[in-house]
Amino acid sequence: xxxxxxxxVVALNAWFLVVGVGVLFALRGWRxxxxxARLCGLAYMLGIAATAVVLVWALVLTVPFSVATxxxxxxxxxxxxxxxxxxxxxxxxxxxxxxxxxxxxVATVSAALVVVYCEAQFRAGRLASLTEFDGWxxxxxxxxxxxxxxxxxxxxxxxxxHHGYPPLVPTLEAAAMRFMGSADVVTxxxxxxxxxxGFVAALVGLLAPRVRPLFLWPPLLLVLVTPRVSGYALQxxxxxxxxxxxxxxxxxxxxxxxxRSDWQLVAAGIVLAAAMLSKREGALxxxxxxxxxxGATWRQRRTAWPRLVGxxxxxxxxxxxxWILLHVRGLGAETPEAGGIGLFSHLDLAxxxxxxxxxxxxxxxxxxxxxxxxxxxxAGAFVAGARRLPSYALLLFVFGAAxxxxxxxxxxxxxxxxxxxxxxxxxxxxLVLVTPAVIPLVLNEGWDxx
Amino acid sequence: MSRRAAAAPxxxxxxxxxxxxxxxxxxxxxxxxxxxxxxxAKEGVPLEAVFGRFDLRASAEARFQRVLAAGFKGTKIEPxxxxxxxxxxxxxxxxxxxxxxxxxxxxxxxxxxxESVP
Amino acid sequence: xxxxxxxATGFGLGYYAQALSHLGDTASANSRLSYEDREIGGGxxxxxxxxxxxxxxxxxxxxxxxRVVTGGRLRNATSLTGSFVDGWYRSFLIxxxxxxxxxxxxxxxxxxxxxxxxxTVRWQDDNGISIGEVR
Numbered sequence: 001x002x003x004x005x006x007x008x009v010v011a012l013n014a015w016f017l018v019v020g021v022g023v024l025f026a027l028r029g030w031r032x033x034x035x036x037a038r039l040c041g042l043a044y045m046l047g048i049a050a051t052a053v054v055l056v057w058a059l060v061l062t063v064p065f066s067v068a069t070x071x072x073x074x075x076x077x078x079x080x081x082x083x084x085x086x087x088x089x090x091x092x093x094x095x096x097x098x099x100x101x102x103x104x105x106v107a108t109v110s111a112a113l114v115v116v117y118c119e120a121q122f123r124a125g126r127l128a129s130l131t132e133f134d135g136w137x138x139x140x141x142x143x144x145x146x147x148x149x150x151x152x153x154x155x156x157x158x159x160x161x162h163h164g165y166p167p168l169v170p171t172l173e174a175a176a177m178r179f180m181g182s183a184d185v186v187t188x189x190x191x192x193x194x195x196x197x198g199f200v201a202a203l204v205g206l207l208a209p210r211v212r213p214l215f216l217w218p219p220l221l222l223v224l225v226t227p228r229v230s231g232y233a234l235q236x237x238x239x240x241x242x243x244x245x246x247x248x249x250x251x252x253x254x255x256x257x258x259x260r261s262d263w264q265l266v267a268a269g270i271v272l273a274a275a276m277l278s279k280r281e282g283a284l285x286x287x288x289x290x291x292x293x294x295g296a297t298w299r300q301r302r303t304a305w306p307r308l309v310g311x312x313x314x315x316x317x318x319x320x321x322x323w324i325l326l327h328v329r330g331l332g333a334e335t336p337e338a339g340g341i342g343l344f345s346h347l348d349l350a351x352x353x354x355x356x357x358x359x360x361x362x363x364x365x366x367x368x369x370x371x372x373x374x375x376x377x378x379a380g381a382f383v384a385g386a387r388r389l390p391s392y393a394l395l396l397f398v399f400g401a402a403x404x405x406x407x408x409x410x411x412x413x414x415x416x417x418x419x420x421x422x423x424x425x426x427x428x429x430x431l432v433l434v435t436p437a438v439i440p441l442v443l444n445e446g447w448d449x450x
Numbered sequence: 451m452s453r454r455a456a457a458a459p460x461x462x463x464x465x466x467x468x469x470x471x472x473x474x475x476x477x478x479x480x481x482x483x484x485x486x487x488x489x490x491a492k493e494g495v496p497l498e499a500v501f502g503r504f505d506l507r508a509s510a511e512a513r514f515q516r517v518l519a520a521g522f523k524g525t526k527i528e529p530x531x532x533x534x535x536x537x538x539x540x541x542x543x544x545x546x547x548x549x550x551x552x553x554x555x556x557x558x559x560x561x562x563x564x565e566s567v568p
Numbered sequence: 569x570x571x572x573x574x575x576a577t578g579f580g581l582g583y584y585a586q587a588l589s590h591l592g593d594t595a596s597a598n599s600r601l602s603y604e605d606r607e608i609g610g611g612x613x614x615x616x617x618x619x620x621x622x623x624x625x626x627x628x629x630x631x632x633x634x635r636v637v638t639g640g641r642l643r644n645a646t647s648l649t650g651s652f653v654d655g656w657y658r659s660f661l662i663x664x665x666x667x668x669x670x671x672x673x674x675x676x677x678x679x680x681x682x683x684x685x686x687x688t689v690r691w692q693d694d695n696g697i698s699i700g701e702v703r
Contacts (some may be wrong), residue, residue, distance in 0.1 A: 480599055482603055483603075486603055488577065490610060504626070505626060506627070507627045507690070507691070508627075509624065510626070529623075531602065531603065531604060532604065533604055535626055536578075
């Protein structure tokens with residue numbers, strides 16, 4: 001709540017950005033310093049994803065958790081990245097030359113609106129108390145345990161609810177607490193503000209040079225002003241982080257469908273690994289992103305599929321240490337109650353689960369008209385003659401909706417309702433956040449095709 | 451750099467500054483600390499002498515016993531409203547009496563502060 | 569496609585002021601909270617008495633074990649108290665560990681006769697909440 005704790009969170013996130021810049025250097029480098037500035041959002045997301053994954057591995061290996069561990073993990077990532085970048089012959093551009101890219105009126109006004117929105121989010125989150133149920137019940141409780149004991153304390157991680165949930169979010173929260181110098185659960189909300197800003201900056205940085213401003217900014221603004229995002233984006237739990245990571249991964253794979261630059265796949269793999277270590281649903285929704293990529297590359301499957309499958313496998317492999325630890329400790333992975341063939345014993349739940357998914361995705365009071373806008377854009381792009389990106393986006397939404405249906409169907413003990421006892425509203429956020437990431441590409445391709 | 455090209459980021463910068471300026475015009479931001487439960491003494495309101503604030507009840511009780519042993523009747527332990535326990539003597543009618551009490555405390559090696567009762 | 573852009577622009581701009589106003593209201597409400605309301609957070613609808621939470625933290629040493637025992641003698645309980653008070657203390661009192669046989673007891677209207685020993689009350693309130701040790 002003090003300047004000191006705020007500065008602690010700022011320092012941590014600045015470190016993530018530094019690490020991410022190293023990762024970006026290894027993956028693609030930059031032609032000018034202006035390009036690096038534009039890609040800072042992506043660098044931040046890569047930095048946070050890569051560092052947090054390494055920190056989870058460190059916790060599994062019982063490396064004591066401290067500020068030094070966080071700095072060390074980031075330094076390790078940055079060093080490996082710098083080495084890899086050097087090996088591939090990357091060079092830094094010459095000294096910066098002051099040059100401001102031309103901004104359209106739409107881009108200027110929209111950027112101003114988004115910046116002010118982010119400032120308002122900061123103001124709202126700075127003194128927020130920890131009232132979110134899952135937050136105090138187990139996400140932040142786990143973070144407090146890591147902060148206090150410096151490890152994944154066997155007793156706490158056995159006794160706290162949802163011991164099988166992957167620990168990336170509590171790890172990140174514990175890192176913030178370490179940098180703040182206390183378990184300040186109020187200022188902790190600012191960590192999630194940085195994630196929201198990083199997400200927005202990543203989308204804008206990746207899309208701005210490739211799509212028309214009118215296709216980029218309105219979907220982004222629409223998502224930001226939805227009651228759900230403006231009211232809950234800074235909650236100290238895993239949902240929005242998961243969704244932000246998935247949306248960035250979906251965008252990177254979408255870009256790869258156009259460019260076929262391998263760095264985009266590697267970046268997507270890093271972000272997907274973090275998503276899969278954030279929540280159990282990360283694996284399910286991450287698989288949807290990869291499957292959508294597979295579907296969109298059906299005609300080039302011989303060359304494209306091994307790469308895309310490789311991304312999914314590598315991301316999933318990054319979660320293995322956590323699952324092994326659960327196994328070693330004799331703790332269950334908290335798999336769905338009716339997963340696999342268990343679904344067939346509850347066929348009666350299929351239709352109500354699907355209906356719940358759609359009624360939530362189209363719930364105006366939560367998400368305004370984000371999904372209808374996405375549907376219109378995809379349909380319009382198809383009509384205009386575009387195929388590749390509209391197909392990808394359509395598959396994302398189809399697989400995503402199926403996965404969301406599964407999350408209700410596979411848990412027969414959870415009532416089929418939009419009440420908080422069922423996480424469906426929080427989970428549908430992933431397709432909503434995918435919209436400003438992928439739909440601008442779809443609109444642009446459709447426009448070009450027309 | 452053309453003037454038009456520079457105008458766009460400048461406009462964004464102006465908007466970015468305008469919002470906090472507008473917010474700050476309503477007052478400086480608060481940084482809540484536990485000190486917000488310490489109310490400076492002023493004339494005309496009930497006063498108390500506070501002999502310390504403690505996170506642990508054991509520490510508060512130790513101070514409480516010391517203050518009591520020094521002869522300050524009416525000493526009690528109570529929550530201070532910011533998650534800590536304070537050892538205090540309430541019922542001080544005015545600043546002059548309060549300052550006398552603080553001098554008495556100092557004579558027996560106890561430090562206390564005079565505060566308004568919230 | 570044009571329709572998608574028009575709808576997104578219209579609703580994005582239309583709801584922008586509302587979102588900003590909502591965020592402003594949230595900031596003001598958060599700023600008005602007392603230190604304890606802000607720190608207890610979700611526990612405000614569970615613990616019945618904030619003082620009990622702070623007394624628990626002040627009385628039970630960080631290295632000690634404790635247990636939360638609930639019972640029917642609690643007054644002014646909310647609908648969430650019985651189900652979640654144990655879970656809330658588990659998070660709030662870290663690094664103190666829970667144990668079903670701990671000597672430190674946070675009693676929420678519990679039957680003190682069934683605690684398994686002589687119960688020395690170290691703090692109590694009018695709601696039937698007490699904190700003490702079983703010997």
